[in-house]
Amino acid sequence: HYIEKLARPNADHVILGQNGSEFDPKPLRDQLKMRLAELETQFENKTKQVQRVEEINLKKQESFKRKTKEHDQFFNVVDSQYQELDKVINLVSTKVVHLGDQLKQMDGKRRRALEAKELIDYINEAQKTGKISSPIFADVKNIHESARVLHKITLVTQDLPEKGGKDFSRLQGVVNRITDEIEKKLVQDFKMSLHHYIEEEHLENMKKCAATLNQPCFQAYKEVVEYFIEARLKTPFYGENIFAAIKTCIDETSEIVLRVFSDHDTIMPKFIKRIFKDKIWKKVRLTLKLDVFDSPEKHSSHDLEQSLDSLADLYSQTMQLSADLSKYDNDISFANDIKKSIFCSYLNKYSETELEYLSKASEEILNQFYNSIKHEKNLNSDALQIHLKNAKTRLNQLRDNIGSSHNMLHNEPSEMPSDQLLSVNVTTSLLKIHQRAVERCLLLSDQTACSDVLKDIAISLLTHFVANHLEYAIDYYTTNRPSLDSRNEPVISPFLTIVGNSNITYHSLDKFFNDIILPNINNPEVQTEVRKFRQKEMKRIEEKVSIEINHSINMIINYIKLILKSKQEKDDFNSSCFVHSTRACNEVCSFLNHSVIDTFKGPIDGDNLQHVMMELGVRFHGALLDHLMQYQYSVVGAMQLIQDLHQYKQTIENFKEPFVDQLFEGLSKLTQLLIVEPHKLRDIWNEGSLGKIEHGFLVQFVKLRADFRRNNVQSELPRYSAHVRQ
Numbered sequence: 001h002y003i004e005k006l007a008r009p010n011a012d013h014v015i016l017g018q019n020g021s022e023f024d025p026k027p028l029r030d031q032l033k034m035r036l037a038e039l040e041t042q043f044e045n046k047t048k049q050v051q052r053v054e055e056i057n058l059k060k061q062e063s064f065k066r067k068t069k070e071h072d073q074f075f076n077v078v079d080s081q082y083q084e085l086d087k088v089i090n091l092v093s094t095k096v097v098h099l100g101d102q103l104k105q106m107d108g109k110r111r112r113a114l115e116a117k118e119l120i121d122y123i124n125e126a127q128k129t130g131k132i133s134s135p136i137f138a139d140v141k142n143i144h145e146s147a148r149v150l151h152k153i154t155l156v157t158q159d160l161p162e163k164g165g166k167d168f169s170r171l172q173g174v175v176n177r178i179t180d181e182i183e184k185k186l187v188q189d190f191k192m193s194l195h196h197y198i199e200e201e202h203l204e205n206m207k208k209c210a211a212t213l214n215q216p217c218f219q220a221y222k223e224v225v226e227y228f229i230e231a232r233l234k235t236p237f238y239g240e241n242i243f244a245a246i247k248t249c250i251d252e253t254s255e256i257v258l259r260v261f262s263d264h265d266t267i268m269p270k271f272i273k274r275i276f277k278d279k280i281w282k283k284v285r286l287t288l289k290l291d292v293f294d295s296p297e298k299h300s301s302h303d304l305e306q307s308l309d310s311l312a313d314l315y316s317q318t319m320q321l322s323a324d325l326s327k328y329d330n331d332i333s334f335a336n337d338i339k340k341s342i343f344c345s346y347l348n349k350y351s352e353t354e355l356e357y358l359s360k361a362s363e364e365i366l367n368q369f370y371n372s373i374k375h376e377k378n379l380n381s382d383a384l385q386i387h388l389k390n391a392k393t394r395l396n397q398l399r400d401n402i403g404s405s406h407n408m409l410h411n412e413p414s415e416m417p418s419d420q421l422l423s424v425n426v427t428t429s430l431l432k433i434h435q436r437a438v439e440r441c442l443l444l445s446d447q448t449a450c451s452d453v454l455k456d457i458a459i460s461l462l463t464h465f466v467a468n469h470l471e472y473a474i475d476y477y478t479t480n481r482p483s484l485d486s487r488n489e490p491v492i493s494p495f496l497t498i499v500g501n502s503n504i505t506y507h508s509l510d511k512f513f514n515d516i517i518l519p520n521i522n523n524p525e526v527q528t529e530v531r532k533f534r535q536k537e538m539k540r541i542e543e544k545v546s547i548e549i550n551h552s553i554n555m556i557i558n559y560i561k562l563i564l565k566s567k568q569e570k571d572d573f574n575s576s577c578f579v580h581s582t583r584a585c586n587e588v589c590s591f592l593n594h595s596v597i598d599t600f601k602g603p604i605d606g607d608n609l610q611h612v613m614m615e616l617g618v619r620f621h622g623a624l625l626d627h628l629m630q631y632q633y634s635v636v637g638a639m640q641l642i643q644d645l646h647q648y649k650q651t652i653e654n655f656k657e658p659f660v661d662q663l664f665e666g667l668s669k670l671t672q673l674l675i676v677e678p679h680k681l682r683d684i685w686n687e688g689s690l691g692k693i694e695h696g697f698l699v700q701f702v703k704l705r706a707d708f709r710r711n712n713v714q715s716e717l718p719r720y721s722a723h724v725r726q
Helices: 002-014 026-129 140-158 169-194 200-213 221-233 242-260 264-287 290-294 301-328 334-347 350-372 382-389 391-399 424-444 447-480 493-520 524-567 583-601 606-628 635-655 658-670 678-684 688-692 695-702
Strands: none
Touching (some): 301 424, 447 493, 493 524, 524 583, 583 635, 635 658
């Protein structure tokens, strides 16, 4: 690069020779030689400069090494001197500490001797003059110091002989008098400071007074503690929630006790028990009337409910407060003592009061419902009336098979629609009061008695809902339902409304038992009793519902038979006229579509609906087949029958039952025997579903042909014995 830089300025002059056509390298060589000479000169100069710098650096390096060595030697000397000095310091400090201990011991002896001398002077003065004139006992500001001195004097006087030797009665009198005066002043000072405890100065003064009075020579320490507790109990409790106010008061009192007294763990439990007795006990007595629990049958359900809710609320808040305050008293019997002292008289009567309330409240709910629909409910059995009032007696009667009849019917049928006698709202109300009863039971009952109380609550719910309400509605419908001989169109919607509402209420009841009652019963035997009782009650209802559904199906089939009998003309299937469908078919299908199918599908669902629709379809198929076997069929009449069966099949499809569809499909196949030519009967005799029908029945059906005798159809039939083909 340097050579290129050197050659570039002379390039224009060296490319051409003198004649302008040849290259002349000589000028370029001369230039290079000159530049190389300059570079050699510069190199030599720089080399000399580097040598001088290296020499200087070597000198500095040697100087630094020398100084470093000197510093190391100096450091070693200083370090050895420091160690010697440290040893000297340790030695001196040891001697000083030892000297301080000696001085302290000597000072302690001196002070004790001085105090002993002062005490002797005080004792001599009191013994000779009957008083102590020291300024310590005269100045009120020195009351704590005078109390300290008096305590020591008291300790000395306690060791003086009472009999024999010198008489110290005057000394004892002086000490007692001064003790009483100081004690009264300390108590008075404590009480005055207590009224201004918010101020730090007075709080400190209370602490000093309490500490001074806590000495053996004074007897008023318990007095100031009691006065403090009484003063704190007089603290006004603001707000509606007395329990929150009590907790706030106790927390504030705890902070004061920690600052003032040395025995916090003794004073706080005592204060807490007092505040529970003076505040909560009075609150409970003012809120809860004991006669309500002693004689619950004499009080209304409203009074019982208020008393039970108030008891549960007060008990819950009291137990919660005692749990929050357990940090002040670790005694595990604390909560039990509170329970026994405050709530014992109420808890002993709780279960009887709860069951009496449930009985009265349930009866009121039912009576209010029946009154709202202007229905007068009468019982036809005095034994049943007693049985409904006492759920526990009912369970015992059921166990011993002594139960009375459960039919709760009107003595005289009225015009009240039976579907109005079962209300979902009634069920909701009954579940609500019984659920609240369960919550109270879990809170207020002992663990051993809780299962039995829950059993009684479950029996109460089943008794009032199942026997008093659900079963009554079913029995009322049974009494007022149309007979099977009625020629009017059966109205089954009232009963199916009862069934639908009972399904809704049954699910709610089942959820209540499975989620609330049974999980909280800890006794397996009691749990089994409740399960059996519920199953027995519900089984009885299911049996009655099943009987009534079967009766409803019978009424439907009888009415269909009545329609077919009255509306089916003799010539409908033996005339030359052809219509879309016969009048009987139209009315039967209309009845099923508008009054039966949708009516069943609403209240009944699931497998129950399938069973009902199958039973109805099978009976309808049998009734229709019996009806059709009464007529003679011409070819046109057979076509009319096919048209009617098509209409029936469209209706049956709404049943959503494949088996019923198969029955009507087989009935349609039978119509082929009425329309084919006689000589073709042998060909279709065993085809499809016809091959599964008894031979004798097929022969009887073929005899319904109008041309059976005229065309000698008998001769065209297969000849073999009748049997049932599977």
